[in-house]
Amino acid sequence: MRTCLVVDDSKVIRKVARHILETLDYQISEAGDGREALDLLNDTNPDVILLDWNMPVMGGMEFLAELNRLDLSVRPKVVFCTTEHASSSIRDALNAGADEYIMKPFDRETLKSKLEIVAAA
Amino acid sequence: MGLSEPSARLLTALVEARTGQRCDTAGNWRVESRLGGVMASRGLTDMDELVGRIVAPGGAGLARDVVDAVLNNETYFFRDSETFNHIGRFIRHMHDRIEPGRTLRIWSAGCSTGQEIYSLALLIAEELDGLEGRPVELLGTDVSTSAIRRAERGEYNQFEIQRGLPVRRMLRWFEQQGESWRVQPALRAMVRFRSHNILEAAPAGFFHLILCRNVLMYFPGPAREAALARFSDALVPEGGLVLGAGETVLGRSDRFRIAEDFRGIYEHLTDFPPRAARLG
Known part of the structure:
Protein backbone atom coordinates (compact mmCIF):
# COMPACT_ATOMS: atom_id res chain seq x y z
CA MET A 1 0.00 0.00 0.00
CA ARG A 2 1.37 3.43 -0.94
CA THR A 3 1.56 6.13 1.68
CA CYS A 4 0.78 9.83 1.53
CA LEU A 5 1.44 12.62 4.00
CA VAL A 6 -1.14 15.39 3.65
CA VAL A 7 0.23 18.74 4.84
CA ASP A 8 -2.42 21.43 5.03
CA ASP A 9 -3.60 23.79 7.76
CA SER A 10 -7.20 23.34 6.65
CA LYS A 11 -8.93 20.44 8.38
CA VAL A 12 -11.54 20.45 5.62
CA ILE A 13 -8.93 20.02 2.88
CA ARG A 14 -7.19 17.27 4.86
CA LYS A 15 -10.51 15.50 5.29
CA VAL A 16 -11.36 15.77 1.58
CA ALA A 17 -7.88 14.58 0.58
CA ARG A 18 -8.05 11.70 3.06
CA HIS A 19 -11.43 10.63 1.73
CA ILE A 20 -10.17 10.60 -1.88
CA LEU A 21 -6.82 8.99 -1.05
CA GLU A 22 -8.55 6.17 0.83
CA THR A 23 -10.52 5.32 -2.31
CA LEU A 24 -7.17 5.18 -4.13
CA ASP A 25 -5.78 2.69 -1.58
CA TYR A 26 -3.35 5.07 0.07
CA GLN A 27 -2.39 4.95 3.72
CA ILE A 28 -2.61 8.51 4.99
CA SER A 29 -0.98 10.61 7.67
CA GLU A 30 -1.72 14.28 8.28
CA ALA A 31 0.14 17.39 9.39
CA GLY A 32 -1.20 20.91 9.95
CA ASP A 33 2.00 22.73 8.92
CA GLY A 34 5.51 22.17 7.57
CA ARG A 35 7.16 21.81 10.97
CA GLU A 36 4.71 19.12 12.04
CA ALA A 37 5.28 17.39 8.71
CA LEU A 38 9.06 17.36 9.24
CA ASP A 39 8.55 15.80 12.67
CA LEU A 40 6.37 13.11 11.12
CA LEU A 41 8.68 12.24 8.24
CA ASN A 42 10.80 9.66 10.05
CA ASP A 43 7.81 7.79 11.40
CA THR A 44 5.68 7.84 8.29
CA ASN A 45 8.25 7.57 5.48
CA PRO A 46 5.66 8.58 2.86
CA ASP A 47 5.86 7.85 -0.86
CA VAL A 48 4.14 11.14 -1.63
CA ILE A 49 3.64 14.43 0.19
CA LEU A 50 0.63 16.55 -0.69
CA LEU A 51 1.80 20.01 0.29
CA ASP A 52 -0.07 23.27 0.83
CA TRP A 53 1.74 26.56 0.15
CA ASN A 54 0.53 28.98 2.81
CA MET A 55 0.50 27.58 6.33
CA PRO A 56 1.29 28.98 9.80
CA VAL A 57 4.55 28.06 11.59
CA MET A 58 6.17 26.69 8.41
CA GLY A 59 4.83 27.10 4.88
CA GLY A 60 5.19 24.76 1.91
CA MET A 61 8.23 26.41 0.30
CA GLU A 62 10.14 26.48 3.58
CA PHE A 63 9.23 22.84 4.21
CA LEU A 64 10.47 21.92 0.75
CA ALA A 65 13.81 23.65 1.42
CA GLU A 66 14.15 21.71 4.67
CA LEU A 67 13.20 18.46 2.94
CA ASN A 68 15.89 19.05 0.31
CA ARG A 69 18.50 19.37 3.07
CA LEU A 70 17.62 16.00 4.59
CA ASP A 71 19.72 12.98 3.76
CA LEU A 72 16.98 10.55 2.78
CA SER A 73 17.60 7.23 1.06
CA VAL A 74 14.40 7.72 -0.94
CA ARG A 75 13.04 11.22 -1.20
CA PRO A 76 9.23 11.35 -1.19
CA LYS A 77 7.58 12.84 -4.27
CA VAL A 78 6.18 16.28 -3.51
CA VAL A 79 2.91 17.44 -5.01
CA PHE A 80 2.08 21.04 -4.23
CA CYS A 81 -1.62 21.48 -3.67
CA THR A 82 -2.48 25.13 -3.37
CA THR A 83 -4.67 28.06 -4.30
CA GLU A 84 -1.63 29.78 -5.86
CA HIS A 85 -2.58 29.50 -9.54
CA ALA A 86 -0.18 31.90 -11.27
CA SER A 87 2.24 30.26 -13.66
CA SER A 88 5.07 32.15 -11.92
CA SER A 89 4.14 30.46 -8.61
CA ILE A 90 4.03 27.07 -10.30
CA ARG A 91 7.50 27.66 -11.77
CA ASP A 92 8.83 28.73 -8.37
CA ALA A 93 7.52 25.52 -6.80
CA LEU A 94 9.06 23.34 -9.52
CA ASN A 95 12.37 25.19 -9.26
CA ALA A 96 12.31 24.58 -5.50
CA GLY A 97 12.02 20.83 -6.10
CA ALA A 98 8.29 20.05 -6.31
CA ASP A 99 7.50 17.10 -8.57
CA GLU A 100 3.92 18.04 -9.45
CA TYR A 101 1.38 20.75 -8.82
CA ILE A 102 -2.35 20.79 -8.15
CA MET A 103 -4.40 23.96 -8.27
CA LYS A 104 -7.16 23.99 -5.64
CA PRO A 105 -9.97 23.22 -5.64
CA PHE A 106 -9.34 19.72 -6.92
CA ASP A 107 -11.44 16.59 -7.36
CA ARG A 108 -10.76 12.86 -7.26
CA GLU A 109 -9.83 12.59 -10.95
CA THR A 110 -7.31 15.42 -10.68
CA LEU A 111 -5.64 13.98 -7.60
CA LYS A 112 -5.64 10.45 -9.03
CA SER A 113 -4.11 11.70 -12.27
CA LYS A 114 -1.33 13.65 -10.54
CA LEU A 115 -0.47 10.74 -8.25
CA GLU A 116 -0.19 8.47 -11.28
CA ILE A 117 2.12 10.98 -12.96
CA VAL A 118 4.52 11.13 -10.00
CA ALA A 119 4.36 7.37 -9.47
CA ALA A 120 5.38 6.79 -13.11
CA ALA A 121 8.20 9.35 -13.07
CA MET B 1 -37.61 17.98 -11.52
CA GLY B 2 -36.10 14.80 -13.03
CA LEU B 3 -36.90 13.01 -16.25
CA SER B 4 -40.07 10.95 -16.40
CA GLU B 5 -39.75 7.53 -17.99
CA PRO B 6 -41.51 8.44 -21.25
CA SER B 7 -39.29 11.53 -21.65
CA ALA B 8 -36.18 9.47 -20.90
CA ARG B 9 -37.19 6.96 -23.60
CA LEU B 10 -37.76 9.76 -26.07
CA LEU B 11 -34.37 11.30 -25.29
CA THR B 12 -32.61 7.93 -25.65
CA ALA B 13 -34.28 7.45 -29.04
CA LEU B 14 -33.35 10.98 -30.13
CA VAL B 15 -29.67 10.48 -29.26
CA GLU B 16 -29.54 7.10 -31.00
CA ALA B 17 -31.25 8.46 -34.13
CA ARG B 18 -28.85 11.41 -34.33
CA THR B 19 -25.59 9.71 -33.38
CA GLY B 20 -26.04 5.94 -33.36
CA GLN B 21 -25.04 5.94 -29.69
CA ARG B 22 -27.14 4.16 -27.10
CA CYS B 23 -27.15 6.21 -23.93
CA ASP B 24 -29.37 5.22 -21.05
CA THR B 25 -30.85 8.49 -19.86
CA ALA B 26 -33.36 7.15 -17.33
CA GLY B 27 -32.22 7.82 -13.76
CA ASN B 28 -28.83 9.01 -15.03
CA TRP B 29 -27.90 11.88 -12.73
CA ARG B 30 -24.94 12.90 -14.89
CA VAL B 31 -27.24 13.33 -17.87
CA GLU B 32 -29.79 15.19 -15.78
CA SER B 33 -27.07 17.43 -14.41
CA ARG B 34 -25.85 18.28 -17.93
CA LEU B 35 -29.40 18.87 -19.12
CA GLY B 36 -29.77 21.31 -16.21
CA GLY B 37 -27.37 23.63 -18.05
CA VAL B 38 -29.47 23.56 -21.23
CA MET B 39 -32.63 24.21 -19.21
CA ALA B 40 -31.06 27.15 -17.38
CA SER B 41 -29.96 28.71 -20.67
CA ARG B 42 -33.56 28.59 -21.87
CA GLY B 43 -35.25 29.56 -18.63
CA LEU B 44 -36.89 26.15 -18.18
CA THR B 45 -37.37 24.41 -14.84
CA ASP B 46 -38.96 21.12 -15.87
CA MET B 47 -37.14 18.36 -17.79
CA ASP B 48 -40.31 17.00 -19.34
CA GLU B 49 -41.08 20.47 -20.65
CA LEU B 50 -37.58 20.55 -22.15
CA VAL B 51 -38.20 17.25 -23.93
CA GLY B 52 -41.62 18.50 -25.05
CA ARG B 53 -40.04 21.55 -26.70
CA ILE B 54 -37.60 19.35 -28.64
CA VAL B 55 -40.42 17.59 -30.44
CA ALA B 56 -42.43 20.79 -30.93
CA PRO B 57 -42.08 22.75 -34.21
CA GLY B 58 -38.84 24.76 -34.25
CA GLY B 59 -37.13 22.46 -31.75
CA ALA B 60 -34.22 21.42 -33.99
CA GLY B 61 -31.67 23.78 -32.42
CA LEU B 62 -32.69 22.72 -28.95
CA ALA B 63 -32.49 19.05 -29.97
CA ARG B 64 -28.87 19.57 -31.07
CA ASP B 65 -27.98 21.20 -27.75
CA VAL B 66 -29.71 18.44 -25.82
CA VAL B 67 -27.94 15.69 -27.77
CA ASP B 68 -24.62 17.45 -27.11
CA ALA B 69 -25.45 17.62 -23.41
CA VAL B 70 -26.47 13.96 -23.18
CA LEU B 71 -23.35 12.61 -24.88
CA ASN B 72 -20.58 11.63 -22.55
CA ASN B 73 -17.72 13.93 -23.54
CA GLU B 74 -15.41 12.85 -20.76
CA THR B 75 -11.81 12.85 -21.83
CA TYR B 76 -8.46 13.94 -20.50
CA PHE B 77 -4.86 14.43 -21.54
CA PHE B 78 -2.71 11.31 -22.01
CA ARG B 79 -5.59 9.06 -20.97
CA ASP B 80 -4.11 5.61 -20.17
Whole structure:
Protein backbone atom coordinates (compact mmCIF):
# COMPACT_ATOMS: atom_id res chain seq x y z
CA MET A 1 0.00 0.00 0.00
CA ARG A 2 1.37 3.43 -0.94
CA THR A 3 1.56 6.13 1.68
CA CYS A 4 0.78 9.83 1.53
CA LEU A 5 1.44 12.62 4.00
CA VAL A 6 -1.14 15.39 3.65
CA VAL A 7 0.23 18.74 4.84
CA ASP A 8 -2.42 21.43 5.03
CA ASP A 9 -3.60 23.79 7.76
CA SER A 10 -7.20 23.34 6.65
CA LYS A 11 -8.93 20.44 8.38
CA VAL A 12 -11.54 20.45 5.62
CA ILE A 13 -8.93 20.02 2.88
CA ARG A 14 -7.19 17.27 4.86
CA LYS A 15 -10.51 15.50 5.29
CA VAL A 16 -11.36 15.77 1.58
CA ALA A 17 -7.88 14.58 0.58
CA ARG A 18 -8.05 11.70 3.06
CA HIS A 19 -11.43 10.63 1.73
CA ILE A 20 -10.17 10.60 -1.88
CA LEU A 21 -6.82 8.99 -1.05
CA GLU A 22 -8.55 6.17 0.83
CA THR A 23 -10.52 5.32 -2.31
CA LEU A 24 -7.17 5.18 -4.13
CA ASP A 25 -5.78 2.69 -1.58
CA TYR A 26 -3.35 5.07 0.07
CA GLN A 27 -2.39 4.95 3.72
CA ILE A 28 -2.61 8.51 4.99
CA SER A 29 -0.98 10.61 7.67
CA GLU A 30 -1.72 14.28 8.28
CA ALA A 31 0.14 17.39 9.39
CA GLY A 32 -1.20 20.91 9.95
CA ASP A 33 2.00 22.73 8.92
CA GLY A 34 5.51 22.17 7.57
CA ARG A 35 7.16 21.81 10.97
CA GLU A 36 4.71 19.12 12.04
CA ALA A 37 5.28 17.39 8.71
CA LEU A 38 9.06 17.36 9.24
CA ASP A 39 8.55 15.80 12.67
CA LEU A 40 6.37 13.11 11.12
CA LEU A 41 8.68 12.24 8.24
CA ASN A 42 10.80 9.66 10.05
CA ASP A 43 7.81 7.79 11.40
CA THR A 44 5.68 7.84 8.29
CA ASN A 45 8.25 7.57 5.48
CA PRO A 46 5.66 8.58 2.86
CA ASP A 47 5.86 7.85 -0.86
CA VAL A 48 4.14 11.14 -1.63
CA ILE A 49 3.64 14.43 0.19
CA LEU A 50 0.63 16.55 -0.69
CA LEU A 51 1.80 20.01 0.29
CA ASP A 52 -0.07 23.27 0.83
CA TRP A 53 1.74 26.56 0.15
CA ASN A 54 0.53 28.98 2.81
CA MET A 55 0.50 27.58 6.33
CA PRO A 56 1.29 28.98 9.80
CA VAL A 57 4.55 28.06 11.59
CA MET A 58 6.17 26.69 8.41
CA GLY A 59 4.83 27.10 4.88
CA GLY A 60 5.19 24.76 1.91
CA MET A 61 8.23 26.41 0.30
CA GLU A 62 10.14 26.48 3.58
CA PHE A 63 9.23 22.84 4.21
CA LEU A 64 10.47 21.92 0.75
CA ALA A 65 13.81 23.65 1.42
CA GLU A 66 14.15 21.71 4.67
CA LEU A 67 13.20 18.46 2.94
CA ASN A 68 15.89 19.05 0.31
CA ARG A 69 18.50 19.37 3.07
CA LEU A 70 17.62 16.00 4.59
CA ASP A 71 19.72 12.98 3.76
CA LEU A 72 16.98 10.55 2.78
CA SER A 73 17.60 7.23 1.06
CA VAL A 74 14.40 7.72 -0.94
CA ARG A 75 13.04 11.22 -1.20
CA PRO A 76 9.23 11.35 -1.19
CA LYS A 77 7.58 12.84 -4.27
CA VAL A 78 6.18 16.28 -3.51
CA VAL A 79 2.91 17.44 -5.01
CA PHE A 80 2.08 21.04 -4.23
CA CYS A 81 -1.62 21.48 -3.67
CA THR A 82 -2.48 25.13 -3.37
CA THR A 83 -4.67 28.06 -4.30
CA GLU A 84 -1.63 29.78 -5.86
CA HIS A 85 -2.58 29.50 -9.54
CA ALA A 86 -0.18 31.90 -11.27
CA SER A 87 2.24 30.26 -13.66
CA SER A 88 5.07 32.15 -11.92
CA SER A 89 4.14 30.46 -8.61
CA ILE A 90 4.03 27.07 -10.30
CA ARG A 91 7.50 27.66 -11.77
CA ASP A 92 8.83 28.73 -8.37
CA ALA A 93 7.52 25.52 -6.80
CA LEU A 94 9.06 23.34 -9.52
CA ASN A 95 12.37 25.19 -9.26
CA ALA A 96 12.31 24.58 -5.50
CA GLY A 97 12.02 20.83 -6.10
CA ALA A 98 8.29 20.05 -6.31
CA ASP A 99 7.50 17.10 -8.57
CA GLU A 100 3.92 18.04 -9.45
CA TYR A 101 1.38 20.75 -8.82
CA ILE A 102 -2.35 20.79 -8.15
CA MET A 103 -4.40 23.96 -8.27
CA LYS A 104 -7.16 23.99 -5.64
CA PRO A 105 -9.97 23.22 -5.64
CA PHE A 106 -9.34 19.72 -6.92
CA ASP A 107 -11.44 16.59 -7.36
CA ARG A 108 -10.76 12.86 -7.26
CA GLU A 109 -9.83 12.59 -10.95
CA THR A 110 -7.31 15.42 -10.68
CA LEU A 111 -5.64 13.98 -7.60
CA LYS A 112 -5.64 10.45 -9.03
CA SER A 113 -4.11 11.70 -12.27
CA LYS A 114 -1.33 13.65 -10.54
CA LEU A 115 -0.47 10.74 -8.25
CA GLU A 116 -0.19 8.47 -11.28
CA ILE A 117 2.12 10.98 -12.96
CA VAL A 118 4.52 11.13 -10.00
CA ALA A 119 4.36 7.37 -9.47
CA ALA A 120 5.38 6.79 -13.11
CA ALA A 121 8.20 9.35 -13.07
CA MET B 1 -37.61 17.98 -11.52
CA GLY B 2 -36.10 14.80 -13.03
CA LEU B 3 -36.90 13.01 -16.25
CA SER B 4 -40.07 10.95 -16.40
CA GLU B 5 -39.75 7.53 -17.99
CA PRO B 6 -41.51 8.44 -21.25
CA SER B 7 -39.29 11.53 -21.65
CA ALA B 8 -36.18 9.47 -20.90
CA ARG B 9 -37.19 6.96 -23.60
CA LEU B 10 -37.76 9.76 -26.07
CA LEU B 11 -34.37 11.30 -25.29
CA THR B 12 -32.61 7.93 -25.65
CA ALA B 13 -34.28 7.45 -29.04
CA LEU B 14 -33.35 10.98 -30.13
CA VAL B 15 -29.67 10.48 -29.26
CA GLU B 16 -29.54 7.10 -31.00
CA ALA B 17 -31.25 8.46 -34.13
CA ARG B 18 -28.85 11.41 -34.33
CA THR B 19 -25.59 9.71 -33.38
CA GLY B 20 -26.04 5.94 -33.36
CA GLN B 21 -25.04 5.94 -29.69
CA ARG B 22 -27.14 4.16 -27.10
CA CYS B 23 -27.15 6.21 -23.93
CA ASP B 24 -29.37 5.22 -21.05
CA THR B 25 -30.85 8.49 -19.86
CA ALA B 26 -33.36 7.15 -17.33
CA GLY B 27 -32.22 7.82 -13.76
CA ASN B 28 -28.83 9.01 -15.03
CA TRP B 29 -27.90 11.88 -12.73
CA ARG B 30 -24.94 12.90 -14.89
CA VAL B 31 -27.24 13.33 -17.87
CA GLU B 32 -29.79 15.19 -15.78
CA SER B 33 -27.07 17.43 -14.41
CA ARG B 34 -25.85 18.28 -17.93
CA LEU B 35 -29.40 18.87 -19.12
CA GLY B 36 -29.77 21.31 -16.21
CA GLY B 37 -27.37 23.63 -18.05
CA VAL B 38 -29.47 23.56 -21.23
CA MET B 39 -32.63 24.21 -19.21
CA ALA B 40 -31.06 27.15 -17.38
CA SER B 41 -29.96 28.71 -20.67
CA ARG B 42 -33.56 28.59 -21.87
CA GLY B 43 -35.25 29.56 -18.63
CA LEU B 44 -36.89 26.15 -18.18
CA THR B 45 -37.37 24.41 -14.84
CA ASP B 46 -38.96 21.12 -15.87
CA MET B 47 -37.14 18.36 -17.79
CA ASP B 48 -40.31 17.00 -19.34
CA GLU B 49 -41.08 20.47 -20.65
CA LEU B 50 -37.58 20.55 -22.15
CA VAL B 51 -38.20 17.25 -23.93
CA GLY B 52 -41.62 18.50 -25.05
CA ARG B 53 -40.04 21.55 -26.70
CA ILE B 54 -37.60 19.35 -28.64
CA VAL B 55 -40.42 17.59 -30.44
CA ALA B 56 -42.43 20.79 -30.93
CA PRO B 57 -42.08 22.75 -34.21
CA GLY B 58 -38.84 24.76 -34.25
CA GLY B 59 -37.13 22.46 -31.75
CA ALA B 60 -34.22 21.42 -33.99
CA GLY B 61 -31.67 23.78 -32.42
CA LEU B 62 -32.69 22.72 -28.95
CA ALA B 63 -32.49 19.05 -29.97
CA ARG B 64 -28.87 19.57 -31.07
CA ASP B 65 -27.98 21.20 -27.75
CA VAL B 66 -29.71 18.44 -25.82
CA VAL B 67 -27.94 15.69 -27.77
CA ASP B 68 -24.62 17.45 -27.11
CA ALA B 69 -25.45 17.62 -23.41
CA VAL B 70 -26.47 13.96 -23.18
CA LEU B 71 -23.35 12.61 -24.88
CA ASN B 72 -20.58 11.63 -22.55
CA ASN B 73 -17.72 13.93 -23.54
CA GLU B 74 -15.41 12.85 -20.76
CA THR B 75 -11.81 12.85 -21.83
CA TYR B 76 -8.46 13.94 -20.50
CA PHE B 77 -4.86 14.43 -21.54
CA PHE B 78 -2.71 11.31 -22.01
CA ARG B 79 -5.59 9.06 -20.97
CA ASP B 80 -4.11 5.61 -20.17
CA SER B 81 -0.58 7.01 -20.21
CA GLU B 82 1.00 3.59 -20.80
CA THR B 83 -0.96 3.29 -24.07
CA PHE B 84 0.45 6.65 -25.14
CA ASN B 85 3.97 5.26 -24.79
CA HIS B 86 3.05 2.53 -27.27
CA ILE B 87 1.29 5.01 -29.56
CA GLY B 88 4.45 7.13 -29.61
CA ARG B 89 6.51 4.08 -30.58
CA PHE B 90 3.98 3.13 -33.24
CA ILE B 91 4.08 6.62 -34.77
CA ARG B 92 7.87 6.40 -34.90
CA HIS B 93 7.57 2.95 -36.49
CA MET B 94 5.21 4.29 -39.18
CA HIS B 95 7.46 7.30 -39.74
CA ASP B 96 10.40 4.96 -40.37
CA ARG B 97 8.39 2.87 -42.84
CA ILE B 98 6.78 5.42 -45.11
CA GLU B 99 8.45 7.47 -47.80
CA PRO B 100 10.29 10.61 -46.70
CA GLY B 101 8.23 13.71 -47.33
CA ARG B 102 4.91 11.89 -47.36
CA THR B 103 2.34 13.15 -44.86
CA LEU B 104 1.73 10.96 -41.83
CA ARG B 105 -1.99 11.09 -41.10
CA ILE B 106 -3.66 10.41 -37.76
CA TRP B 107 -7.38 10.57 -36.99
CA SER B 108 -8.91 10.85 -33.53
CA ALA B 109 -12.51 9.72 -34.07
CA GLY B 110 -14.78 10.88 -31.26
CA CYS B 111 -12.19 13.40 -30.07
CA SER B 112 -14.61 15.22 -27.76
CA THR B 113 -13.03 18.48 -26.58
CA GLY B 114 -9.63 17.70 -28.08
CA GLN B 115 -7.44 16.53 -25.20
CA GLU B 116 -6.46 13.28 -26.96
CA ILE B 117 -5.40 14.81 -30.27
CA TYR B 118 -3.54 17.65 -28.51
CA SER B 119 -1.75 14.99 -26.43
CA LEU B 120 -0.65 13.40 -29.71
CA ALA B 121 0.49 16.75 -31.10
CA LEU B 122 2.45 17.35 -27.92
CA LEU B 123 3.97 13.88 -28.09
CA ILE B 124 5.09 14.41 -31.69
CA ALA B 125 6.44 17.90 -31.00
CA GLU B 126 8.21 17.02 -27.77
CA GLU B 127 9.22 13.37 -27.77
CA LEU B 128 9.40 12.54 -31.46
CA ASP B 129 11.27 15.74 -32.42
CA GLY B 130 8.48 16.71 -34.79
CA LEU B 131 9.28 13.54 -36.78
CA GLU B 132 12.26 15.34 -38.32
CA GLY B 133 10.16 17.76 -40.28
CA ARG B 134 7.84 15.19 -41.84
CA PRO B 135 4.43 16.69 -42.61
CA VAL B 136 1.92 15.40 -40.07
CA GLU B 137 -1.82 15.75 -40.28
CA LEU B 138 -3.75 15.37 -37.06
CA LEU B 139 -7.51 15.31 -37.48
CA GLY B 140 -9.99 15.33 -34.61
CA THR B 141 -13.67 14.64 -35.27
CA ASP B 142 -16.72 14.43 -33.07
CA VAL B 143 -20.47 14.26 -33.56
CA SER B 144 -20.93 17.04 -31.01
CA THR B 145 -20.57 20.46 -32.63
CA SER B 146 -20.14 22.18 -29.27
CA ALA B 147 -17.30 19.77 -28.37
CA ILE B 148 -15.61 20.53 -31.70
CA ARG B 149 -15.92 24.27 -31.13
CA ARG B 150 -14.26 23.87 -27.74
CA ALA B 151 -11.55 21.63 -29.20
CA GLU B 152 -10.77 24.25 -31.87
CA ARG B 153 -10.44 26.92 -29.23
CA GLY B 154 -8.14 24.65 -27.21
CA GLU B 155 -9.00 26.30 -23.93
CA TYR B 156 -9.38 24.27 -20.74
CA ASN B 157 -10.48 25.09 -17.23
CA GLN B 158 -8.54 24.23 -14.13
CA PHE B 159 -10.07 20.78 -13.73
CA GLU B 160 -9.63 19.82 -17.37
CA ILE B 161 -6.05 21.01 -17.69
CA GLN B 162 -4.88 19.11 -14.63
CA ARG B 163 -6.26 15.72 -15.67
CA GLY B 164 -3.45 13.62 -17.08
CA LEU B 165 -1.21 16.53 -18.05
CA PRO B 166 2.12 16.77 -16.20
CA VAL B 167 2.59 20.29 -14.88
CA ARG B 168 5.84 20.89 -16.77
CA ARG B 169 4.09 20.11 -20.05
CA MET B 170 1.24 22.41 -19.05
CA LEU B 171 3.67 25.29 -18.53
CA ARG B 172 5.50 24.60 -21.77
CA TRP B 173 2.57 24.09 -24.12
CA PHE B 174 -0.27 26.14 -22.63
CA GLU B 175 -0.77 29.84 -21.97
CA GLN B 176 -2.53 30.93 -18.82
CA GLN B 177 -5.47 33.17 -19.65
CA GLY B 178 -7.13 34.19 -16.39
CA GLU B 179 -8.64 31.06 -14.88
CA SER B 180 -8.13 28.93 -17.96
CA TRP B 181 -5.24 27.57 -20.01
CA ARG B 182 -5.05 27.70 -23.79
CA VAL B 183 -3.04 25.49 -26.12
CA GLN B 184 -0.06 27.35 -27.60
CA PRO B 185 -0.50 28.38 -31.25
CA ALA B 186 2.36 26.08 -32.35
CA LEU B 187 0.46 23.05 -31.10
CA ARG B 188 -2.93 24.29 -32.32
CA ALA B 189 -1.47 24.71 -35.80
CA MET B 190 -0.69 20.99 -35.92
CA VAL B 191 -4.31 19.94 -35.43
CA ARG B 192 -7.57 20.47 -37.29
CA PHE B 193 -11.07 19.56 -36.26
CA ARG B 194 -14.38 18.88 -37.94
CA SER B 195 -17.81 17.64 -37.02
CA HIS B 196 -18.36 14.04 -38.09
CA ASN B 197 -20.47 11.02 -37.16
CA ILE B 198 -18.52 7.76 -36.94
CA LEU B 199 -21.36 5.96 -38.71
CA GLU B 200 -20.93 8.11 -41.81
CA ALA B 201 -18.22 7.69 -44.45
CA ALA B 202 -14.76 8.33 -43.05
CA PRO B 203 -12.95 11.58 -43.87
CA ALA B 204 -11.23 11.45 -47.26
CA GLY B 205 -7.85 9.81 -47.75
CA PHE B 206 -6.02 7.13 -45.84
CA PHE B 207 -4.74 7.24 -42.31
CA HIS B 208 -1.73 5.59 -40.71
CA LEU B 209 -3.30 5.59 -37.28
CA ILE B 210 -6.88 5.91 -36.03
CA LEU B 211 -7.82 6.39 -32.40
CA CYS B 212 -11.39 5.76 -31.33
CA ARG B 213 -11.25 5.27 -27.61
CA ASN B 214 -14.19 4.79 -25.30
CA VAL B 215 -16.67 5.65 -28.03
CA LEU B 216 -17.76 2.36 -29.61
CA MET B 217 -18.87 1.14 -26.18
CA TYR B 218 -21.91 3.40 -26.59
CA PHE B 219 -22.92 1.80 -29.90
CA PRO B 220 -25.07 -1.30 -30.34
CA GLY B 221 -23.31 -4.33 -31.92
CA PRO B 222 -24.16 -3.81 -35.61
CA ALA B 223 -23.18 -0.13 -35.42
CA ARG B 224 -19.84 -1.12 -33.86
CA GLU B 225 -19.19 -3.53 -36.71
CA ALA B 226 -20.08 -0.86 -39.27
CA ALA B 227 -17.76 1.64 -37.59
CA LEU B 228 -14.87 -0.87 -37.55
CA ALA B 229 -15.45 -1.60 -41.25
CA ARG B 230 -15.25 2.14 -41.99
CA PHE B 231 -12.03 2.43 -40.00
CA SER B 232 -10.63 -0.48 -41.98
CA ASP B 233 -11.56 1.25 -45.24
CA ALA B 234 -9.79 4.40 -44.06
CA LEU B 235 -6.56 2.75 -42.86
CA VAL B 236 -3.47 1.92 -44.86
CA PRO B 237 -2.45 -1.74 -44.67
CA GLU B 238 -0.55 -2.30 -41.42
CA GLY B 239 -1.94 0.95 -40.09
CA GLY B 240 -2.93 1.08 -36.43
CA LEU B 241 -6.26 1.26 -34.64
CA VAL B 242 -6.46 2.19 -30.97
CA LEU B 243 -9.64 1.49 -29.00
CA GLY B 244 -10.42 2.16 -25.33
CA ALA B 245 -8.90 -0.03 -22.62
CA GLY B 246 -12.08 -2.09 -22.26
CA GLU B 247 -12.90 -2.31 -25.98
CA THR B 248 -11.97 -4.94 -28.55
CA VAL B 249 -12.37 -5.82 -32.23
CA LEU B 250 -12.73 -9.50 -31.33
CA GLY B 251 -15.97 -10.88 -32.70
CA ARG B 252 -16.69 -7.57 -34.45
CA SER B 253 -14.15 -7.46 -37.26
CA ASP B 254 -11.67 -9.85 -38.88
CA ARG B 255 -9.69 -7.07 -40.53
CA PHE B 256 -7.42 -6.43 -37.55
CA ARG B 257 -5.07 -8.32 -35.29
CA ILE B 258 -3.32 -7.40 -32.07
CA ALA B 259 -0.03 -5.67 -32.90
CA GLU B 260 2.58 -7.78 -31.15
CA ASP B 261 5.08 -5.03 -30.46
CA PHE B 262 2.62 -2.28 -29.58
CA ARG B 263 0.32 -3.09 -26.70
CA GLY B 264 -3.16 -1.60 -27.02
CA ILE B 265 -2.89 -1.18 -30.80
CA TYR B 266 -4.63 -3.29 -33.45
CA GLU B 267 -2.80 -3.73 -36.72
CA HIS B 268 -4.79 -3.43 -39.94
CA LEU B 269 -4.39 -6.64 -41.91
CA THR B 270 -2.90 -6.45 -45.37
CA ASP B 271 -5.24 -9.21 -46.54
CA PHE B 272 -7.94 -6.59 -46.64
CA PRO B 273 -6.45 -3.78 -48.73
CA PRO B 274 -8.72 -0.76 -48.62
CA ARG B 275 -9.42 0.01 -52.26
CA ALA B 276 -6.09 0.69 -54.01
CA ALA B 277 -4.26 1.96 -50.97
CA ARG B 278 -0.61 1.16 -50.51
CA LEU B 279 1.49 1.72 -47.47
CA GLY B 280 2.87 5.21 -47.79
